[in-house]
Amino acid sequence: MGTVMEAPMSNQDKAPAGVLALFDDVDSLLDACRRMRDAGYTRWEAHAPFPVHGLDKAAGIKPTVLPWIVLVCGLTGTGCAMLMQWWMNAHDYKYLISGKPFFSVPANVPVAFEMTILFASFAAFFGMLALNRFPRWSNPLFRMPEFRRVTADRFAIVVDPADPKFHAGAAFLGEIGAKQVLPVPADPSPAKFPVWVHMVGSLVTMAALIPVALIIRAHYVTSPNPPIHVVPDMDFQWKDKAQTSNPTFADGRAMRKAVAGTVSVDADVDPNLLSYQSGKSTMVDATGTTYRTDFPLPVTKELLALGEMKFGVYCAPCHGGSGYGDGPVHQRAMALETAGWIPPVNFHAETSLALSTGRLYDSIVNGVRGNMQSYASQLPTAEERWAVVAFIRALQRSQNASTSDLPQGMQPKEIK
Ligand code: HEC
Structure with a gap:
């Protein structure tokens, strides 16, 4: 049976962030996990320095819903791709190419495939973060020197204060073979961001809006200065514009008169x-x-x-x-x-x-x-x-x- 120790921390007025129990070997961890599961604990986690076969089952972890989220989002991507291509090619802007049908499934497969993958991978990535409640700025466990050995030669169970049986947790962990049971000290970092972070954040956000505001303004305000060409594209072409000069011609004018005898197609005809x-x-x-x-x-x-x-x-x-x-x-x-x-x-x-x-x-x-x-x-x-x-x-x-x-x-x- 292990010993319960007081946390050597200053912020004792705050409720502990959990209970940490350390085990010496993988078998006692697995055994403890089974007993935790059977005793009805729900909000807790097991930590080991390497993957342990059967740990999920011993800890009673249910399969994640993430695959279903990925499936639904993937199918949404397929549907969006089909709808988008139908809208663009067969409805909003019909464009006949070599007599092919405006809408046909084989032609739409590449885009549908890409959008399926895109939506599914976004769902997998962001869904994993959300289900794990990430991003998380700090974890009180990382402040405990005892917890660090979990990456080397210790096995641990951490019970969350949100667990309904949390109050009995420390004693129970001792009973099921923990060598050491420690309260996880509450996170001493302030719950709110410091004021200066807010200030700098607001300033940066406002500064980031300035270019946007300038671009919008440029749409409505006239200016004597030439425009800035971020993407020159076809803005500058090798041609003469109206009312400009061209030294190639004797009279220096870029605009040439019609060749003598030219008849306009819409000229008056007798x-x-x-x-x-x-x-x-x-x-x-x-x-x-x-x-x-x-x-x-x-x-x-x-x-x-x-x-x-x-x-x-x-x-x-x-x-x-x-x-x-x-x-x-x-x-x-x-x-x-x-x-x-x-x-x-x-x-x-x-x-x-x-x-x-x-x-x-x-x-x-x-x-x-x-x-x-x-x-x-x-x-x-x-x-x-x-x-x-x-x-x-x-x-x-x-x-x-x-x-x-x-x-x-x-x-x-x-x-x-
Ligand atoms: C692709 C063949 C083709 C070409 C090229 C062609 N024609 Fe004809 N043209 C015909 C045929 C066929 C008829 C007889 C139509 C009928 O009998 O109903 C005809 C009939 C005529 C007639 C008789 C009209 C009448 O009242 O009987 C005249 C005049 C005529 N063409 C002038 C021209 C002129 C001028 C050109 C050139 C600008 C020209 N054609 C080029 C096929 C051609």
């Missing part, structure tokens, strides 16, 4: 050029539509050259270089015996020769009966479209020319 239904002369075709029959531009060599070029690029693939409706696209479609192929119009057919200039222009702008698409975006200006119309007319003349079309003086003399 409405006469855009119209294909009204002009100096008109006709009504078989469908009852009125078309102009005149040509609104002076026909120059340049205009015809432009028309030839555009026709070669955009029309010849179907209508053929000479306009016989035998372009390579048509020939290929014939070779493949494409079902339902509608042949491009032969511009030298009787019906085509009868088409008005306005109808030709209309075909370019609006397409033809849904069988030929519009070429308005390929030929965006009225001038280009009329140039193509002029060139089609030239093509038609070239295939149906008479000697009277030759310039004066080059016409053959009549043979008698």
Whole structure:
């Protein structure tokens, strides 16, 4: 049986922080633990310098709830990840990528996996701290020199004053084989932080708010000083800004004037050029539509050259270089015996020769009966479209020319 000693401490007016019982060997510790458990003690702990098999069972320690907390938090992480990805990809900002579904489980696995691990490990880490009531600033046991031997060659049981049977603890511990039973002196450190800690803490907290306050202020206050670029990002670019100078140019201006002859896409266009239904002369075709029959531009060599070029690029693939409706696209479609192929119009057919200039222009702008698409975006200006119309007319003349079309003086003399 051990001896109960008085604690050699000054703060005896405070209630002791527990009772410490020391044992010489592991078997007496295990035996004492069993008897503590059976006697109904609940708030106590056993300490040993090495892990002791069976100690948990002897001390009656129940399995911790931590795994369940980790499981619930992990599943919460999975759910959050799924919800977040559904919200972002399938609800708030749908973005079609290669025709994939907005929401599909396999695509969401990596993020869900990561968030599960994240939530679970946070739960394990902080849950362990919370269940152990950590962080704890000091432990009165560490002030006892006797307790230090628990890291070397002593075994100990410490009973918490919160245990309902605490008052009988000291005597009982002696009975169950403790070699030494000591009251754990109360923690002499003050229960409250010293005032200066509060002061310094408050000052540091307030100082930490200053940068935040400055950043918020900068959002609302204008200043003549250039901004501070913490993350320069694309703030500084290798380009000239408006109203700056650039020595590359003779006049030193960074802003350049438009190249001579530039036509703005939204510049005013002569409405006469855009119209294909009204002009100096008109006709009504078989469908009852009125078309102009005149040509609104002076026909120059340049205009015809432009028309030839555009026709070669955009029309010849179907209508053929000479306009016989035998372009390579048509020939290929014939070779493949494409079902339902509608042949491009032969511009030298009787019906085509009868088409008005306005109808030709209309075909370019609006397409033809849904069988030929519009070429308005390929030929965006009225001038280009009329140039193509002029060139089609030239093509038609070239295939149906008479000697009277030759310039004066080059016409053959009549043979008698
Ligand atoms: C992809 C082939 C294709 C290209 C390229 C094409 N066309 Fe056509 N075009 C057709 C087809 C097919 C028809 C016959 C449509 C129909 O009969 O309904 C047609 C018919 C026409 C007609 C006859 C309109 C009418 O009232 O009968 C004109 C004029 C015409 N195209 C002008 C052009 C011009 C000008 C271009 C170039 C800017 C062009 N096409 C480029 C396929 C094409």
